[in-house]
Amino acid sequence: MKRPTMSDIARRAGVTKAAVSFALNNRPGVSEPTRRRILAIAEELGWQPNSAARALSDGRAGAFGLVIDRPARTLGIEPFFMQLISGIQGELIRDATPLVLTMAEDQASEIALYRSWWAQRRVDGVFLVDLQADDARVPVLEELGMPAVVIGAPVGTGRLPAVWSDDAAAVRAVLEHLAELGHRRIARVGGPARLRHTMIRTAAFEGCARQLGLTSRIVEADYSGEQGAAATRALLADPEPPTAIVYDNDVMAVSGLTAAQALGLRVPADVSVVAWDDSALCELVHPSLTALSRDIAAYGARAARRLRETAGGRSLGDVEDAAPTLTVRGSVGAPGAGAGQRQGQGQGQGDGQMEGRVE
Amino acid sequence: MKRPTMSDIARRAGVTKAAVSFALNNRPGVSEPTRRRILAIAEELGWQPNSAARALSDGRAGAFGLVIDRPARTLGIEPFFMQLISGIQGELIRDATPLVLTMAEDQASEIALYRSWWAQRRVDGVFLVDLQADDARVPVLEELGMPAVVIGAPVGTGRLPAVWSDDAAAVRAVLEHLAELGHRRIARVGGPARLRHTMIRTAAFEGCARQLGLTSRIVEADYSGEQGAAATRALLADPEPPTAIVYDNDVMAVSGLTAAQALGLRVPADVSVVAWDDSALCELVHPSLTALSRDIAAYGARAARRLRETAGGRSLGDVEDAAPTLTVRGSVGAPGAGAGQRQGQGQGQGDGQMEGRVE
DNA sequence: GCCGCTCACTGAACCGGTTCAGTCGAATAT
DNA sequence: ATATTCGACTGAACCGGTTCAGTGAGCGGC
Structure with a gap:
């Protein structure tokens, strides 16, 4: 019933606690036959070291x-x-x-x-x-x-x-991919600016965009769906909206995608979407999201x-x-149809079928 | 540098460890002035009980x-x-x-x-x-x-x-709401059948549907987006597809919504969607999901x-x-347009999606 | 045959708390 | 004035491990 201790083992084996300790920890100080006997008894009794006792004696918490x-x-x-x-x-x-x-x-x-x-x-x-x-x-x-x-x-x-x-390398990979497809105006919905990795990504984003001759814009958000959607609407309301948006996490990317579609935009024809961190979430939506994958x-x-x-x-x-690698899925394409063919933007507030979406 | 122990306090206070223990644990055995003196010293030294020692001596792990x-x-x-x-x-x-x-x-x-x-x-x-x-x-x-x-x-x-x-009560609330809106054929994408709460929900679902005179169908899935989508496609491929689907978690509900939309169906006009457990995920998508909320x-x-x-x-x-309560959002409505007007079902997945929705 | 060395094992201290049976002095009761 | 009680505090054991300075037996060397 009671949990066995080293003293129990010692008693059964006819030795002292010290000998048992040596045996169980594979230290010199006991003969091979004795060690085996002690191990057998420990096994039989189902002994496990008491973590508190061990922690107390060796000064480590073990967690x-x-x-x-x-x-x-x-x-x-x-x-x-x-x-x-x-x-x-x-x-x-x-x-x-x-x-x-x-x-x-x-x-x-x-x-x-x-x-x-x-x-x-x-x-x-x-x-x-x-x-x-x-x-x-x-x-x-x-x-x-x-x-x-x-x-x-x-x-x-x-x-x-x-x-x-290397987040900077990842940012570079994304921008190069987008630039290659023909994107010229890109935006990013970033995480909180006070976070180190946000700062690093921002610096890389701006530097790399300049290098590639892209027009870039960054909006700060807090990783939540609400702010991701709001930032997306703000970006797309611009007279010269971006043709691709990169999000700092996948939650914002999903809500950004939803927000863009609610505005009547086609993804990726009107706007491409890239997520940071590739979780199952990215494959939950349609089109599925191109994302920066890494083995977290x-x-x-x-x-x-x-x-x-x-x-x-x-x-x-x-x-x-x-460094994270780019997993290409349906949410990214050439800036095909382009801004000229966007639907419902001007008339925007109209009563399209999706009451909730229009806004 | 070194962490202070009760012995350190005892030495400083000119008493024994035992007296310190009494004082720190608010037990009788020390006079009020002494107790205060000891507490002051403990405070000054920044003493905190060593969790391993305490665990060892009182036999509880504290976690x-x-x-x-x-x-x-x-x-x-x-x-x-x-x-x-x-x-x-x-x-x-x-x-x-x-x-x-x-x-x-x-x-x-x-x-x-x-x-x-x-x-x-x-x-x-x-x-x-x-x-x-x-x-x-x-x-x-x-x-x-x-x-x-x-x-x-x-x-x-x-x-x-x-x-x-009370999951059964929650199931009832959902079915009654759907029945009231006019739904007659409903389906559920449930979690793994071996789980207790799945069994309870299943029993409640079937019992309650019978009671309300609804035609019901249940498909088992594993809570993943993939299976949620697959189950949804299977249900909707039926010659007499359900007009409302209840999902056992929000992940499957989201992917089910996406899958239905990809088939060219309008939510909620063609099919209503209800999620179990109302997380931020439910508000990430469009239309936002009606869900069973509880304060987890x-x-x-x-x-x-x-x-x-x-x-x-x-x-x-x-x-x-x-019991969870029903939070009504955009994904549920009367079985309006009905199955007769479904669009693009045959042509399936592809790109038709947005066009179908916008109109 | 004695010395010295190695090896196997012992006994006790230690980690930092808690607890409990005493001890001692002062206050109270008789 | 003496017996009793009580409160304050001590000393030591205990929880279950680890560690280290011994101890004593056995063996090899000379």
């Missing part, structure tokens, strides 16, 4: 943490995090290390959580996501000496190692390995993951 | 666990879980209890995980989701004596307490409270949460 601070409602349909968690998890499970997951209201409570976790020895390290400009978390973690791995570009990360993929789970797994190493005391550099 | 075994790819866009986790989390954070989250490959590894968590004293209890018919997890948890709360209907849950909402986060919070009580030794009954 890692992840705090996400985005509103739950947008988080819910953001496939990125579930994929990431799943990837991290898949790696951590290999040595039975649990992942402690929490959602925070804001960065202040996120930081408070780190302090408390560290003070209580709840976790051996954390994953840092959504890095911002002058991120307050970085100096705190460095001051605490708390192992951490940044998931994102190694900019403003101080001494913390980063696991990242593998990315998470890599981060988990790095964090394990970092927490183990090794101090290593950044790891660059493969 | 709860949640294992999800659904494929990561479908999980990613399934808003339900993120909302649920967020709700659980919001409740657990009140007493700083972490949630350990894991994804399993299958039920066997999920069970292995429970055994291992319990043997290692990693968690004090778990949340059980996606209960199946004759679920193998229930007897295992009962045998282990591991506290657990079932999130779902109290059927086949043995002695485990359940937190649930509150549901999670309730489950968390129940698990805390259960793990605390109190043995309590099931808790019924509010």
Whole structure:
């Protein structure tokens, strides 16, 4: 009934706890026959180390943490995090290390959580996501000496190692593809400007557009469907609307697609749509979305390995993951019909069949 | 630098660890002035209890666990879980209890995980989701004596307490609404038949349809967009297609909507669409989806409270949460134009879609 | 035949909390 | 004035592991 302890094993084997410890941890100090006997007894009793006792004695928590601070409602349909968690998890499970997951209201409570976790020895390290400009978390973690791995570009990360993929290269791939198809006016609906990766993508977008001789425009949004749709309507209301829009996540891309169609535009004939991060969402809609794909789970797994190493005391550099690649689907095409043939734009407010859509 | 312990406080205060323990835990055994002095010192040193030491000594882990075994790819866009986790989390954070989250490959590894968590004293209890018919997890948890709360209907849950909402009532609400609008042939794209809540919904759907004199049909799917779309196409290919389709989650509803539109059907004129679980996804598409809404986060919070009580030794009954309510949006209407006027069915998928819609 | 070395194993301390049976001094009761 | 009670605090054990300085047996070398 009661869970067996090392003392139980020791008693059964006629040795001391110390001998049992040596045997179970594959350390020298016991003879081979004894070790086998002890292992057999442990097996028979179904012994498993008590994690608290082990943590107390070796000073490590045996768990890692992840705090996400985005509103739950947008988080819910953001496939990125579930994929990431799943990837991290898949790696951590290999040595039975649990992942402690929490959602925070804001960065202040996120930081408070780190302090408390560290003070209580709840976790051996954390994953840092959504890095911002002058991120307050970085100096705190460095001051605490708390192992951490940044998931994102190694900019403003101080001494913390980063696991990242080259978003700039991805942006370039998209723009080159669009330019090749003949697009000249392109727009981007980006994530919150304070986020590092938004900044990186913005810089790349602008630089690359200039280089390719494209007219570009960027609108900021918060990754939610509402703002994605609103930004799309704003862009398309321009007298010289873009012929292609790139979105910083797939949720906004889907709602952007819907918004464009509701305006009576054809996708991709009138406007092409590209999503960032290729989840099942992209294939849910019609036309299915061209997207920047990357193996998010593998990315998470890599981060988990790095964090394990970092927490183990090794101090290593950044790891660059493969850059996202462009998966071409139906939502991108040549700027065919063009703006001249758009339907319903001027008359716009008219009562087309879809009451709700017109607006 | 080093984290302060109770011994440090004791030394500074000129008392023993025991006195410090009494003071910090608000137990009798120290005088009021001494208690205040100790608390002040603890505050000054920034002391926090070492979770491993506390866990070791009081035999509780101070954490709860949640294992999800659904494929990561479908999980990613399934808003339900993120909302649920967020709700659980919001409740657990009140007493700083972490949630350990894991994804399993299958039920066997999920069970292995429970055994291992319990043997290692990693968690004090778990949340059980996606209960199946004759679920193998229930007897295992009962045998282990591991506290657990079932999130779902109290059927086949043995002695485990359940937190649930009345899906049957929700089904009834939907069917009555549809019947009132004049629908006579309705269909449902359900989740995997082995899941308890699928069975409950199926029974309610069939019973209620009979009661209302409706012709009903049910197709099984796996919650993924692909199968949702495929099921939808199959249903609509029928010589007497349904005028309304109810989906067991919002992902399938979205892809079903897309599939119907791709067939040249108008929603809701030709076919109405209802989603189960109302996430932001439902408002991403056009027309936005009528859905069964419930406060999933509150549901999670309730489950968390129940698990805390259960793990605390109190043995309590099931808790019924509010039944989902119907949020009416654009995807449902009277079976207006009817099957006779369907367009482009034969010619199928392709590009005709937008033209069909706009008019 | 004795020394020294290796190896297998022991005993006890330690990690940082909680708990409980005492001890001691002061206040209260008789 | 003495017995009793009570509150404040101590000391040590305990939770279940890890670690390390011994201890004693067995063996090889000279």
